[in-house]
Amino acid sequence: MKLHDFFKSFLEDHVNLNSTRLTLLEDSIVAVENAVRALSWGPKIVSFAPQGSWAHETIIKPQSGQPFDADLLVFVEAKEGWTPKDYVNNLVTELARLPAYEGKVRRFSHCATIEYAGERKIDVAPCVVNRLYDGQYEVCNRSTDEFEASAPLEYTLWVKDKNGVAGGNDLKKVTRLLKYMRDIKGNFTCPSFLLTTLMGLQVYESDRGSAEFADLTTTLKTLVGRLDDWLQARPNVPTVPNPKLLQEDQAIGWGQSQYSNFRDKINLYRGWIDEAYAENDRDESIGKWQRVFGDNFAAGEAKRAAEAVSESATGGGLVRDGHFRDLVEKVKALGPAAVPATLRRLPHVRRPTWRRGSDQYTVKITAELRTGKYGGALRPVRSAEPLQAGHWVSFTAENSMGVRFSDDYKVEWRVTNTDKVAARAGALRGEFYSSDDRSARSEQLSYRGVHFVEAFLVRKRDNRLVGQSEPFYVVIE
Incomplete structure (x- = not known):
């Protein structure tokens, strides 16, 4: 499903750089421009221009504890007798002398970086114009002391033009989502400028008004699909020319192992995106989109669905007509058949991330009630059998002959809680857990509700999923 409203709120709440930070950035940029204009550092300043994700409007909110940054170009006339390193070194030296930037300026190969207490960074890069001929732009590499051809303004216009072809600013939004x-x-490496180019290359002039770019989610599916096709046709590190400076290979810093990993991950995520897009069940689609973008996608909806499994409202509640207090009572009265099939499709249930193997094996779960995690056995337990809180259950994964799997495999367990008591305790879970002892895992009975445990058989040598059990339902009174 497309889930437009969830994508809109996900971008606003978790992906886009929020307005407060944008205001801080813009205020800092103005202050930096004024400071650089007032410096006596040598060259004549022509103008300033934003560069990178800030200029392309693909800047995103940083991960917790990380700064966000912006690139600012300062266009200058060539100064006679200066080599490239002089532009950067003198800019750094003079900026660092200002009281406002004391202790905040760092020197890098192409720029002076101003760091604001871990909150944000601004890279100020000199760009020399018209040094040898009119219309020439060169950034300064102080490490090699060489001028490097650049086309910053033309590249920014190229990105904006591609975004216009896609429509709805959706190319920018998709690029933010992928970043x-x-x-x-x-688990993969791709610099932002390279990712921006790769995404722009997947938009063609003939795409104007195309149904493949009808909305954000469709654009995401289209572009990641095209990118995957492009990568799969290129097993070795490709050349990715700057579309406005063909002699510049933007993929020059990509090693073969990094590229191969990126290629593999995009192929994997393309499959996940296609599955989530094609899924007609709303809860299942939310869960599959969470596999792509993490728990922050539709997080509130996932919690709401999990804690509402026992609601008896007419026209869709799992417990009908008020005959039962909750789902536990219904299962106690009517047996395992009363467990709704929709339970395992709840959004908070983590979807498997392993690639499936071509060979699949039967996996069955047996269970035993115990006095403690390492306590004595009391008796076998059946799926959906009502149990009292406080005891432990030991689950074992076996093959069709009732035998545990060999050391060539590992068993991962998906343990999922549902309903209000677990939700209020912040213990809905739904994640994967390792076995305690090769192919067995113990869990304590804690929260009233109908919960479930599943076993996933993973072959160690290639990390392929080769078997999955049916849910073992745990009913806690």
Whole structure:
């Protein structure tokens, strides 16, 4: 499902840089421009311009504890006798002398960076114009002491033009979503400028008004699909020319292992996005979108659905007509058949992230009631059998012959709680947990409700999912 409202609030609440921080950034930029204009650092200043994600409007909210940053270009005329390192070194030296920036200025290869107590950073980069001919732009590499050709204004216009073709500012929004996904997952590397180019390359002039860009979610599906196709056709690190400066290869810093990993992850996430988009069940679709973007996507809705499983409201409650106080009472009275199939599709239930293996095995769960985690066994337990809180249950995963799996496999357990008591305790769970002892795991009975445990069989040598049990329902009175 497209879930437009959830994407809108997700962007506003978790992805986009909030207005307070934008105001701080803009105020800081004005102050920096004024400070640089007042410096006696050598070259004549022509103008200033934003660069990078700030200029392209793809800047995102940083992860907790991390600063957000912006790039500011200061265009200057060439100063006779100066080499590239002089522009950066003198800018850093003079900025650092100002009381307002004392202790805040750091020197990097192409810029002076002003750091504001871990909250934000501004990179100020000199760009020399018309040094050899009119219309020439060069940034300064102080490490190599070389001028490097640049096309900052033309590139920004290219990004904006591509965004206009896609329509609805959706290219910018998709780029923000992918940067957010990169940052929260932390399992692939792609610099923001390169990601921006790769996404822009997937938008063609013929796409104006296309149904493939009808809305944000459709645009996301279209662009990630095209990017995956482009990457799969290129097993080795490709050349990615700057579209406005063809001699610049933006992928030059990508090693083969980094590229191969990025290629693999985009292929995986493309499948997840396609599944979430195609899913017709609302709760299942929310859960699948959470697999892509994390728990912050539709978080409030996921909690609401989990704690509402026993509501008896007409026209959709799981407990009908007020005959039962909650779902526990209904299952006690009517047996396992009263457990709704929708329970396992609740949004807060984590969807598997392993790729499926071509071979699949039967996985069954047996369970035993115990006095404690390592206590004595009391008796076997059946799925959906009502149990008292306080005891422990030991779950074991077995094959179709009732035998545990070999050490070639690991068993991961998805443990999910539901209903109001667990929700109020902040214990809805739904995550995956390792086995305590090869293919067994123990859980304490704590919260009234109908909960469930599932076993996932993962082959160790290739980390493929090769088996999944049916849910074992745990009914706690």
